[in-house]
Amino acid sequence: MQIYRISALSSNYIFLLYDAIQQIAAIVDPGEANSVLKKVEELGVEVVAILNTHHHWDHVDGNLQVLQRFPNAVVYAGRRDRGRIPGLQVELDAGDRVKFGDREAEVLFLPGHTHGHIAYYFAPVGQEAGELFCGDVLFSAGCGRLKEGTPAEMVDSLRQIRALPDQTRVWCAHEYTLANLEFAVTVDRENPELQARLAEVRSLGSQPTIPADLGLEKRTNPFLRWDTPEIQNTMGKTGAVETFALLRQKKDRF
Ligand code: ZN
Numbered sequence: 001m002q003i004y005r006i007s008a009l010s011s012n013y014i015f016l017l018y019d020a021i022q023q024i025a026a027i028v029d030p031g032e033a034n035s036v037l038k039k040v041e042e043l044g045v046e047v048v049a050i051l052n053t054h055h056h057w058d059h060v061d062g063n064l065q066v067l068q069r070f071p072n073a074v075v076y077a078g079r080r081d082r083g084r085i086p087g088l089q090v091e092l093d094a095g096d097r098v099k100f101g102d103r104e105a106e107v108l109f110l111p112g113h114t115h116g117h118i119a120y121y122f123a124p125v126g127q128e129a130g131e132l133f134c135g136d137v138l139f140s141a142g143c144g145r146l147k148e149g150t151p152a153e154m155v156d157s158l159r160q161i162r163a164l165p166d167q168t169r170v171w172c173a174h175e176y177t178l179a180n181l182e183f184a185v186t187v188d189r190e191n192p193e194l195q196a197r198l199a200e201v202r203s204l205g206s207q208p209t210i211p212a213d214l215g216l217e218k219r220t221n222p223f224l225r226w227d228t229p230e231i232q233n234t235m236g237k238t239g240a241v242e243t244f245a246l247l248r249q250k251k252d253r254f
């Protein structure tokens, strides 16, 4: 499975999954259709699936235009997003599996950013890496805002992501990395790897930083580190949910 990262709207990434043998493609979160359909034409492939992570417009607004061009494509999203995903056909629950080419994604139910948010995790096989499409739950060095869910839900969702192997590539749906790192260094002040990451991303200028490496995220993303002494000391809290909630509030005001 090859993955193309397509920049769209102001900060979004749309991902095009491509199986060269079967000549098929799937689109993760087409918030807009033109940019991704251009890539589809270039490859000359058939789009067989749209994989939505959640109902926000910047993730689903291109669904119907993709369906118009590829009427046989199947639209997948979380069951709890019923009624708010254009063209939704297959409603998914935690643990469900979605086949694409010779790979299979496991569905994770990850509420917090929204009530119905899901992610698609392709476990590694042979030489192929593990891939996580997590929408707006985890960003590099950050996480999604709590638009609908509670801190407890979000901590549980982030815990599920943290349980995946370090080698996982994380395909976050927005390029927010630099701003996130600038906040991260204010709450995790003596983390050399975080400092190095900030310096590296600054030097990249406007180049993409996605996919992120989950191992590196576990070591440098404060929103995956609510139970470390560093973050707990800064926040003056010890409970997971309390620490996370305060951290999220602080970032919202940053
Ligand atoms: Zn969102």
Ligand code: FE
Residues within 6 Å of the ligand: 056, 058, 059, 136, 173, 174
């Ligand atoms: Fe978004």
